[in-house]
Structure formats: C-alpha cells, structure tokens
Amino acid sequence: MATRPARKLDTPEQSVREANHRFYRALASLSLADMDAIWLHEDWVECVHPGWDMLLGWEEVRASWVRIFSSTQRMQMEIHSVWVRVEGDVAWVAWTEQITSTFERGFDQALVQATNIFVRRAVPPDAEGHGGGTQWLLVAHHASPLPAGQPPQVQ
Amino acid sequence: MATRPARKLDTPEQSVREANHRFYRALASLSLADMDAIWLHEDWVECVHPGWDMLLGWEEVRASWVRIFSSTQRMQMEIHSVWVRVEGDVAWVAWTEQITSTFERGFDQALVQATNIFVRRAVPPDAEGHGGGTQWLLVAHHASPLPAGQPPQVQ
Numbered sequence: 001m002a003t004r005p006a007r008k009l010d011t012p013e014q015s016v017r018e019a020n021h022r023f024y025r026a027l028a029s030l031s032l033a034d035m036d037a038i039w040l041h042e043d044w045v046e047c048v049h050p051g052w053d054m055l056l057g058w059e060e061v062r063a064s065w066v067r068i069f070s071s072t073q074r075m076q077m078e079i080h081s082v083w084v085r086v087e088g089d090v091a092w093v094a095w096t097e098q099i100t101s102t103f104e105r106g107f108d109q110a111l112v113q114a115t116n117i118f119v120r121r122a123v124p125p126d127a128e129g130h131g132g133g134t135q136w137l138l139v140a141h142h143a144s145p146l147p148a149g150q151p152p153q154v155q
Numbered sequence: 156m157a158t159r160p161a162r163k164l165d166t167p168e169q170s171v172r173e174a175n176h177r178f179y180r181a182l183a184s185l186s187l188a189d190m191d192a193i194w195l196h197e198d199w200v201e202c203v204h205p206g207w208d209m210l211l212g213w214e215e216v217r218a219s220w221v222r223i224f225s226s227t228q229r230m231q232m233e234i235h236s237v238w239v240r241v242e243g244d245v246a247w248v249a250w251t252e253q254i255t256s257t258f259e260r261g262f263d264q265a266l267v268q269a270t271n272i273f274v275r276r277a278v279p280p281d282a283e284g285h286g287g288g289t290q291w292l293l294v295a296h297h298a299s300p301l302p303a304g305q306p307p308q309v310q
Binding site for chain 1: 199201203205206208209211236238240242243244245247249251268270272274294295297299300301302
C-alpha cells in the first residue's frame with residue numbers, strides 16, 4: 001500500500017525552528033559566513049555570550065563570533081527542550097544546550113540556557129528573479145551558564 | 156520666566172520602559188500583586204531565573220515568584236545600561252542589574268544580565284468605561300549571572 005509523503009509543515013513556527021537550526025549549524029561548523037547570513041545587520045542587534053557583557057550592534061556581535069571561532073577548533077552541541085513562540089513578525093526561541101568546545105590546549109563543557117529573538121523581514125528576489133519572500137533573521141541572542149548536571153527539561 | 160512643563164513622551168519605547176520599571180518595582184517591593192499585573196497570564200509565558208531551569212506557563216512562573224518573595228526579606232537593585240527595542244506589538248529590553256537580596260540568615264549580591272520580552276495587548280475599559288487602550292505585558296524573562304566586578308557598560 002502506497003503511503004502518502006509527509007506534508008511539509010510551513011507554519012511560521014516551523015520557519016522559526018529552521019532559522020534556529022541554522023544558528024546551531026553555524027555554531028557547530030564555526031562558520032562566519034553562515035552567521036553573516038543568519039543575523040540582521042543593524043546597529044541595534046544584541047548578543048550576550050555566557051558570562052560576557054552585552055554586545056550591541058552587528059559590528060560588535062560579528063567581532064565576537066570572529067573571536068570565538070578563531071580560538072575554537074571544534075564545537076559540539078546537544079540541544080534540549082526547544083521552545084518557540086511567534087507573535088506577528090517577531091519570534092523567540094528558548095532552549096538548553098550542552099556545549100563541548102575544543103581548543104588548542106584542551107576542552108570545555110558547559111550547560112547553557114539560551115534565548116534567540118528573530119524578526120521576519122522581506123527578502124527581495126535575486127538578479128534572476130528567483131527567491132525572495134520573507135526570512136526570519138536573528139536580532140538578539142542571550143546565552144547563560146546553568147549549573148552542571150543533567151540537562152534540564154521544560155516542565 | 157515661566158518654564159514650559161516637560162512634555163510627556165508617549166512613544167511605544169517610552170511605554171515599554173515604563174512597563175519594565177514596573178517590573179523592577181515589583182521586585183524591589185516583593186509584590187506578588189504587582190507581578191500579577193505585569194505578566195500576561197498564558198501557558199506559554201516563560202522565565203529563567205539566574206541559574207534556574209526554564210519555567211514555562213504563568214502557573215509555574217508565578218509559583219517561582221511566590222517562592223522567591225517568601226524567602227527574601229529585602230531586594231535592592233541598581234539598574235544599568237537599559238536598552239529597548241520595539242518591533243510592532245513586541246518589544247524587548249536588555250539591562251544589567253546589581254541585586255542585593257537579604258534573607259533571614261544573610262544576604263547575597265549578584266551582577267545579573269537580563270532580557271525581558273513584552274507583547275502589546277488591548278485592555279478593555281473597566282465597568283465604568285474608564286481606562287482601556289493597550290498595555291505592554293511581560294511574556295518572557297531571562298536573567299543570568301555575570302562575573303562579579305564593575306557593572307558592565309553597553310559599548
């Protein structure tokens with residue numbers, strides 16, 4: 001008996017989850033080009049890395065990723081308890097992650113609670129008229145250390 | 156010479172700052188009634204206290220304030236680097252705060268980085284037809300410890 005192919009969900013929530021997945025993948029691949037594509041490049045975007053002061057504006061935020069990626073050889077993540085909320089053209093995602101960062105002289109493990117805020121923006125089609133539509137772009141990232149132990153569960 | 160009274164700013168950003176001030180005041184006065192008035196009472200609101208797991212839904216979030224307020228005798232705060240962004244009916248505020256909490260058996264000082272997310276909701280007039288309009292209600296709070304030291308400045 002033929003089974004019907006699963007219908008692709010294309011809700012705003014699903015699009016936000018995909019945007020957030022791109023953020024993990026950019027981290028895991030230490031890809032500055034992917035970070036460039038994920039963030040909105042405005043002077044009001046903000047970023048708090050675990051234990052860092054808040055960074056304001058794309059220039060500072062990008063410089064922090066340059067610094068993190070250049071000092072890290074490998075970053076592995078286990079993602080838990082992803083939670084998404086969409087309100088019009090703004091959405092936010094909360095999750096926990098167990099990060100293992102490998103540096104030249106050792107490695108570090110941390111349990112992190114993170115919040116990402118995205119805004120939906122119109123994207124024009126390319127020169128050949130392809131693409132376009134809307135895209136969820138990252139405008140705020142707040143990550144903070146949790147006490148070590150079992151990854152927490154959203155209750 | 157008569158001076159003109161300062162014109163009250165009534166921009167969305169100003170309204171969000173005032174909503175966030177109500178949040179500090181609720182903390183400083185350990186007032187559960189004020190917390191009740193500030194938050195949206197939905198099962199999707201979320202809260203991360205410094206070092207705690209994420210709490211989901213107003214019931215859990217409110218229970219956490221009950222617990223914090225009942226074990227705290229006094230909470231004093233110095234607020235730094237408040238930063239606000241409004242996008243339509245959603246807004247977020249980032250700031251740092253130096254919190255001194257006094258308990259029955261001592262006190263604790265912490266430097267905290269916090270993000271609040273608000274949504275703007277219609278509020279109906281009361282039975283006598285007064286009030287109504289819109290109100291910014293808190294839907295997400297993420298507070299995390301920063302290393303002790305001088306309060307950081309947004310650059």
